[in-house]
Structure formats: structure tokens, C-alpha cells
Amino acid sequence: MSITAKYLNQLKPQLSDRDLAIMAEVGRFKLMTGGQIERLFFAHLPEKSRSRNRQAVMRRLVTHHVMERVGERRMGGSARGSASYLYTLGIAGQHLAENHSKRPRREYSWYEPTIGHFLAIAELYVTLMEAHWAGRLALLSFETEPHSWRNFAGRTLKPDAFVRLGIRSADGRAYRGQAFIEVDRGTQRGTKIATKLPQYLAYRRHEEAHQPGRLFPRVVFLAPHDDRVAYLERLVDEHPQHRAIFTVGLLDDPVTALLKP
Incomplete structure (x- = not known):
């Protein structure tokens, strides 16, 4: 038409x-x-x-x-x-x-393989908006692909989403947080997931060199079930010196992962 x-x-x-x-x-x-x-x-x-x-x-x-x-x-x-x-x-x-x-x-x-991915990203956004309305956090911004991507040193980091949050800590202090989010539906082979971690570390080194002192966003991997969470945790543990920037949680409960101290 x-x-x-x-x-x-x-x-x-x-x-x-x-x-x-x-x-x-x-x-x-x-x-x-x-x-x-x-x-x-x-x-x-x-x-x-x-x-x-x-x-x-x-x-x-x-x-x-x-x-x-x-x-x-x-x-x-x-x-x-x-x-x-x-x-x-x-x-x-x-x-x-x-x-x-x-x-x-x-x-x-x-295109069948993309359907679940698109819907998972949309579901993540809806869930975070519901948490925002419930007062669990403040969703300040939510960037999807390709606006969540970051170009550096001739390379492109491709997170599924980038969020800015307003969070209140257990002692009542309010602060802002940022996170790259990777939605893992358990369909990607381990080798592909494993290559994501060095990419984030390379981007972190680039940012520290060009913007020293700037707090690097957390990287949150969301998985569909506990077995996949355990698998991703093992991959993350291969980079113990950078463990603080990586968080793994359940896709059904992204708020808990994002609010982890």
C-alpha cells in the first residue's frame, strides 16, 4: 500500500x-x-x-x-x-x-531468530518501567541498539542496551548508576559470549586512558535460567581482577541484578 x-x-x-x-x-x-x-x-x-x-x-x-x-x-x-x-x-x-x-x-x-531477541529487549524495558513506577528505582534513560553502541579505537562495542538509573542505597543515600546490558537467552554459543568480556575490558582501558577518573558503567548479563547464570558466572570468574564491573542475573528479575551493590 x-x-x-x-x-x-x-x-x-x-x-x-x-x-x-x-x-x-x-x-x-x-x-x-x-x-x-x-x-x-x-x-x-x-x-x-x-x-x-x-x-x-x-x-x-x-x-x-x-x-x-x-x-x-x-x-x-x-x-x-x-x-x-x-x-x-x-x-x-x-x-x-x-x-x-x-x-x-x-x-x-x-526473521525468526531475531523475534525472541527484540521481544526480550522490549520486555526488559517494560519491566524496568514497572519498577520505576513502583519506586524501586528511577529509570533515567534506556538506549537500545544501535544507540547503545560505543565506538572506540576503530572498534564497535555492541551492548543490547545502556541504562542510566537513579538508585537509593540501603542507608538511604541516592546516587546515579549506569549499566550496559547483555540479554543472553541461552541460544549463543559460549565462544561468542566469551568474546564479549574482553571487548568490554578493552573499552574500559580505552575510557580510562582518555577520560581518567570517570566511573565505568557496570556490565550486566541477564540469563534465562539458573544453569545459564552459573555458566556466565564461570566465564566472568576468568577475569577476577575485573570482577567488580561484571554482574550476572536472571532475565526475569533484572532489577535485582541492577541493584546489586
Whole structure:
């Protein structure tokens, strides 16, 4: 379908601030589930009406080609039904996003290996936002790829995410923290994961040489289960002199990992 300038000009006034915010977040993560969208944008509504309101909004955005359903992620329990739909930007959403942000928006191309990764990063963000609203931490910023990447000495470090946090310590002191996050879903071979650690150490040496005295961000690896956590811990322990910058935790509980002293 081709989208004309006339169509976009007629559509813009019909979109609410929430519509634009949904469009921005789906564009940022490339792919999100209906359930993730509901938790981000409809959590303030009474529980019985959240799903109904989200469904109505997403149907309207799909009709206007702001959003597009790209598949269905089968789930059970409370996440079943329309919350399992996967959404990406539709053709109108791509054009509108380009007009609202300097960040490039590209049409999502279905590629099975990337689906779980995109959804895991989106889930991490939603979980941290829920922790923010609950007062467990302050999520000051959340950068996704490629904006989380760092170029140095002709090389590129490619974290999955970079976060800035406001944290309150056990003794009541407030401070700011920064962390690179690697989402490990247990699908990468050990050799690939192992090469990540020297990359971070090389970037740390570069930063210390060029910005002495600046606190280096923590590097948090999030794994899907305890066995994988133990495996990553063993890899980290191979660099004992740098152990303080590396943290390993569970993907289902990123807040605990990020709040580790």
C-alpha cells in the first residue's frame, strides 16, 4: 500500500499523544506484544478495562496503517488471546515516525531468530518501567541498539542496551548508576559470549586512558535460567581482577541484578 502526504496530513490530527507514544516505542523496539503495550500504556486503567481499551486502540491504529500485526505469539494464562499479537510499525507509522524523530525507522522483516531477541529487549524495558513506577528505582534513560553502541579505537562495542538509573542505597543515600546490558537467552554459543568480556575490558582501558577518573558503567548479563547464570558466572570468574564491573542475573528479575551493590 502506498501512503500519500494527503493521507498522513489527514491522519495526524486523529492521533492522540498516547497513539504517538505507542508508535514511538514500537518503532524503537521494532517489535512488541500486545501485552507489553498494555502494561506500558494502559496500566493506569481499572484492570477489567485495560485489555478492552488496548484492543480498541490497537485495532484503530492497525486500520490506519500506523501499526501492523506481523504474527501471533502463542501464550497461555493471562497473556493469551489478543495480548499475544506481535506489532510493528505499519507503513503510515514508518512515515510518521520519521517525521517525529531523527532515529531511522525501517519496515520490520520477519526473521525468526531475531523475534525472541527484540521481544526480550522490549520486555526488559517494560519491566524496568514497572519498577520505576513502583519506586524501586528511577529509570533515567534506556538506549537500545544501535544507540547503545560505543565506538572506540576503530572498534564497535555492541551492548543490547545502556541504562542510566537513579538508585537509593540501603542507608538511604541516592546516587546515579549506569549499566550496559547483555540479554543472553541461552541460544549463543559460549565462544561468542566469551568474546564479549574482553571487548568490554578493552573499552574500559580505552575510557580510562582518555577520560581518567570517570566511573565505568557496570556490565550486566541477564540469563534465562539458573544453569545459564552459573555458566556466565564461570566465564566472568576468568577475569577476577575485573570482577567488580561484571554482574550476572536472571532475565526475569533484572532489577535485582541492577541493584546489586
